[in-house]
Amino acid sequence: MSGRRERMNQLVARKIGTEILKGERPPGSGFRGEIEEADAWGVSRTVYREAMRSLIAKGLIESRPRRGTHVRDPHHWNLLDLDILSWILSDEPDPAFSGEIFELRAIIEPAAAAMAAQRRSDAHLARMEDALNQMERAGLATDEGRLADRAFHAAIFDASGNNFFIALSAPVEAAVGMTTRFKQENQAEPRDSLPDHQAVFAAIAKQDADAASRTMAKLVTLAWDDMRLAVGPRD
Amino acid sequence: MSGRRERMNQLVARKIGTEILKGERPPGSGFRGEIEEADAWGVSRTVYREAMRSLIAKGLIESRPRRGTHVRDPHHWNLLDLDILSWILSDEPDPAFSGEIFELRAIIEPAAAAMAAQRRSDAHLARMEDALNQMERAGLATDEGRLADRAFHAAIFDASGNNFFIALSAPVEAAVGMTTRFKQENQAEPRDSLPDHQAVFAAIAKQDADAASRTMAKLVTLAWDDMRLAVGPRD
DNA sequence: GAAACCTCATTTGTATGAGTATATAGGCAC
DNA sequence: GTGCCTATATACTCATACAAATGAGGTTTC
Known part of the structure; x- marks a missing residue:
């Protein structure tokens, strides 16, 4: 590595x-x-x-x-430190932990998307579009595709213009990536999340903050559901 | 110190x-x-x-x-690290910076309050009540009162049960405290925020997540307004 | 001529032994 | 008991030496 x-x-x-x-x-x-x-x-x-x-x-x-x-x-403890996160997830992903990270994500990302819709520059938009194209080309089954996925979300955080959200971007996405990596491996036919991403992109492009928030909330919720399904029904 | x-x-x-x-x-x-x-x-x-x-x-x-x-x-950069925050705010509080921290707070705290309403234990509730009483007794003009204010918000974060929110509590509240400390000094007659706090407490006590979120959102928004007013109208 | 390989210099990394500063505990005077 | 003093354990700081990594540039090899 x-x-x-x-x-x-x-x-x-x-x-x-x-x-x-x-x-x-x-x-x-x-x-x-x-x-x-x-x-x-x-x-x-x-x-x-x-x-x-x-x-x-x-x-x-x-x-x-x-x-x-x-x-x-x-x-x-500085729980959102990248090293600490990787140390926590060093062996097996704890279901409770991934639940908490998704809970945080479900709050942070829609807000970031809404802010991004209002403040995004054309350069930000171009980065998102590139990432989307890359996702489509490579597919989420490949490392390359997952990297593009992360790049898409990172671009949104950057476009939010708020340095604290930007600072939250890396650890949140990293933790999500770590907890869901094995999901892609186990799940036979993972749901195609590309349309969800495109809906978010469209809203941000239109500078529609409300739609951006809603579509992102839906994207995160669906990903969360997939996660729970893959890790096995518990509740 | x-x-x-x-x-x-x-x-x-x-x-x-x-x-x-x-x-x-x-x-x-x-x-x-x-x-x-x-x-x-x-x-x-x-x-x-x-x-x-x-x-x-x-x-x-x-x-x-x-x-x-x-x-x-x-x-x-690990912007939410307590040391880094204090280093940033070492001399004068940057208005842009405090705007961003309030923006984050306006997202995080209502969500934390909603989660706290659903999951709080009686012990959490007692901590909040103690803090409120302390705030009332000491007043927000004193260091003791401001400490109680922080304790109230910290109790809510703890009651949320989500370790990431708990981890966010310290830096967010610290940054808010640092940027608003001078406000209390400059503002002749600061608005009494105790009723806002009591409304949040009541909602959490009733386990009404929706009301908790709404009242906390209001509390933060009003504090934010006060802050902008104190720092001088800019926009 | 190009590519693989080797050598060397520069910078951080590791080891060791000595000495200093600081805070706790316990004793001592009052 | 209360306050002060002293002893001591512990982390902190210093100085020096050597080891390891790595990038640059030269050298061989085909």
């Missing part, structure tokens, strides 16, 4: 971060001293400290002289 | 991070080598590297052997 080999400090950060997110290191629990801990991981204190520095920056832990290093309350 | 003295690595991270966010170090621009840069900041290479490790974790920069260290595209 990623061509460059992972560095030691990243590896340790990922390992410890994953332990925290999986609950193996509960909030409030402490770490041993740096020398001891670094030794246990088979790395130098330099590497161990840089790894911890990353986790501190993501809100997972905090450390103070004399008190030691402790896992912070989940309330402080 | 914060009792503990800031460590060197945090200080350097804050300084450089602020330079990036203020545009003094544009995306794509590179840093000098570690030895040279650390020397310029008057710290050891260890401290400089740990500072950079924090900025990497927040998505502001990236570094690779031989290529050096560069500012990443704003698209990758």
Whole structure:
């Protein structure tokens, strides 16, 4: 996948971060001293400290002289960080988790689409159209097609003009992609979502904010339904 | 304010991070080598590297052997990180920025309130009530009252039961607090927002999701109006 | 002449050992 | 008990050395 080999400090950060997110290191629990801990991981204190520095920056832990290093309350975790998301979804996709991400998406994306309808430039529109064409050409069964799908949604977020929505774009779409990737593999004949996308595009092109919101809400809802169907009926 | 003295690595991270966010170090621009840069900041290479490790974790920069260290595209910046928010708002509150944060809030909070109405426990409700009483007793002119205000909104986010909304709570409320703090100081007779809060509370208590959404939307809109009025009419 | 390969220099990454700063706990005087 | 002091554990900072990665440019090979 990623061509460059992972560095030691990243590896340790990922390992410890994953332990925290999986609950193996509960909030409030402490770490041993740096020398001891670094030794246990088979790395130098330099590497161990840089790894911890990353986790501190993501809100997972905090450390103070004399008190030691402790896992912070989940309330402080930067859940929308891309690394943290990938650490959470490292093994199997949790159904509860994907439900929550879709719930967020169902709120964010229609609003972003409405804003995009009002503020989009021609350049934004062109990006969306390119993405749609790419989706049609490649199909959603291919990596290329899914990439185009993400590009379409990213273009909408960008067109919203709101930097916070833009910042939300990457983690939300990434999480959705991660939780639905296996869906495409399992589902025999996935529903064709291209018409839904085209309806959103048309609304944004017409600068019809209301229609953009409605069509996007429908798109997300349908995707959500597909997801639930693929993951197996539970409720 | 914060009792503990800031460590060197945090200080350097804050300084450089602020330079990036203020545009003094544009995306794509590179840093000098570690030895040279650390020397310029008057710290050891260890401290400089740990500072950079924090900025990497927040998505502001990236570094690779031989290529050096560069500012990443704003698209990758973790804008909802509490540190980054405080760095952005370090000197004067930008009106465009506060407009965007209110725009996000106007989307997120009504949805959170609706979800809270459906899922809140009695404990959540008690927290909201306590916060309301505290607001009434202390008044929004005091730090204590504003703290209670934040607690009220935080309780709603928690009651939503969605971890992503909970994760959004802290940065959104913090940013709102930062941009509106000076409003309370400047505005001679700020509007009493307590009734708006009580209406939201009543709707959540009744488990009326629709009313919760509507009352919260109203609350945010009114706060937004106040904000625009205080910051001076622009449009 | 083009392509694969190799060498080298530059930059970040890792290791180690020493010393400093800071906050907690416990003792001591009052 | 209350306030102050001291000891100590822990993270923080420093300096130096070496290792690994990578991009550039030259070299061989066909």
